[in-house]
Amino acid sequence: MMHDFLSNNRDELTQRCRIKVGSRVGRSATEGQLKDGIPLFLEQLILTLELEQTQNPLDSRLISGPAGGGAALSEISVSSAQHGKALLGLGLTVDQVVHDYGDLCQAITDLAIERDAPFQVDEFRTLNRCLDNAISDAVTEFSYQRDILLADACASASNKRMGFFAHELRNHLGTASLAFSAAKSGNLTLGGATGAILERSLQSLDRLIVSSLDEVRAMGESTHVLGVFPLSDFIDEVSGAAALSASKYGCTLTVSHVDVELALAGNRELLFAAVANLLQNAFKFTRSGTEVKLSAYAAGDRILIDVADRCGGLAPGMSERMFLPFSQCGANRIGLGLGLTIARQSVVASGGDVVVRNVPGVGCVFTISLPRNKVST
Structure with a gap:
């Protein structure tokens, strides 16, 4: 048997x-x-x-x-x-x-x-x-x-993409709204600097939507276009758009001089989003009445972009955790907790990285590191 x-x-x-x-x-x-x-x-x-x-x-x-x-x-x-x-x-x-x-x-x-x-x-x-x-x-x-x-x-991936898209839409829309309010309250014409900020914000909104539609059509294929562009022009554009947000948070934005000979290689829109998100994060947590400092300079074969705030310093263990999606480490819980995640991913897509350095009792410095280039003549 x-x-x-x-x-x-x-x-x-x-x-x-x-x-x-x-x-x-x-x-x-x-x-x-x-x-x-x-x-x-x-x-x-x-x-x-x-x-x-x-x-x-x-x-x-x-x-x-x-x-x-x-x-x-x-x-x-x-x-x-x-x-x-x-x-x-x-x-x-x-x-x-x-x-x-x-x-x-x-x-x-x-x-x-x-x-x-x-x-x-x-x-x-x-x-x-x-x-x-x-x-x-x-x-x-x-x-x-x-x-x-x-x-x-x-x-989870779909929710993250939707969160990133909504976060960037809100950033550009917020800048456009601030520019419109400034022009309206100051009875300014749209042909000046404020009008230029409003125009760039609307253009960024359009590009963001077009890029998202292209991504849907391509079923996930990368549509990122890399190019070389002047670092000084890039910093001027980012700081111009961010200055209005700084005043809203009760702080000032200080921008260091940038060498006109320096250039970046990467996706301009993604890098713009990265620096803008780092600045928004700094404005959000820096102490009222203090300054946020934006610097861009060369160090060997790298371009470094620093965003230094006056938040008082980081708690132990926050240096890496703060880059995780939907992570909100501070008392201010406004937003989705995606800004730093978007910043790092945007920079990585252009061959760089983002790190944070703690200055105890003072604040922290976020540094974007990218390959160095020279402006073509």
Whole structure:
């Protein structure tokens, strides 16, 4: 009888399966799975075969489930589902889940041939039914859990992109609104400096929307265009747009002289967004009545852009945590907590990086580092 054969050779079959599973390429079996998973299925298979030799053979369905597939609660369905979920946690694929049960079937077949063990046709059918149900439930649970993880990942990425888009829209719209209010309250014409800020903000809004539409059309393909442009003109444009925000927060913006011979290579729109977000962050946290300082200069083969504030300094552990999405470390919780994340990602897209240096009791200095270029003549 097959159940006697399995019972008498339980340890041998378990060891063979462990060797097959443990040595298969790409299969990282945990000690717990090798110790418990195979013996548990063997125990359920043996009990099923034994029950089918009694006067109530259909009782075996409570252990191994019915033939022909279909959802049904059984001991094998529960343990197989747990096995499939565990394999997903190891980063395995569906075919590797199927191979786990195939290894056991192969081990039984090989050992039966070696020992010349005679099995009845009905016993083979029971073995196949148990394996089919186990594989089906394991794969079903594996796929379900995987789909949940993929859906969560897609939703998280979509929410992050939407958050970035809304954050940048609000920044440009805020600058445009401040420029409009300044022009209106001061009875200014739109042909002056304030009108130029308003115009640039509206243009930035247009480019942001167009870029987002291009991204949708391209299904995620990068549409970023890199170019070389003068550093001094870039800093003038960023500081001009940011000066209105500084006054709103009760601080001043001081801009250091920039060498006209220096140039940046990168995506101008992304870098503009990066510096603008660093300035907005500085205005938000610097103490009222103090200054935020913007400096841009060369250091060897790098261009460094510093944004120094007077926030009083950073708490321990904040230097890296503050760059995480939706992270709001200070008492001021206005906004989404995306500004610094956008700044770093925008700079990285142009081959640079952003770091922060703490000045205890004074504030902090955010530094953008980018490759150095020279203005072409």
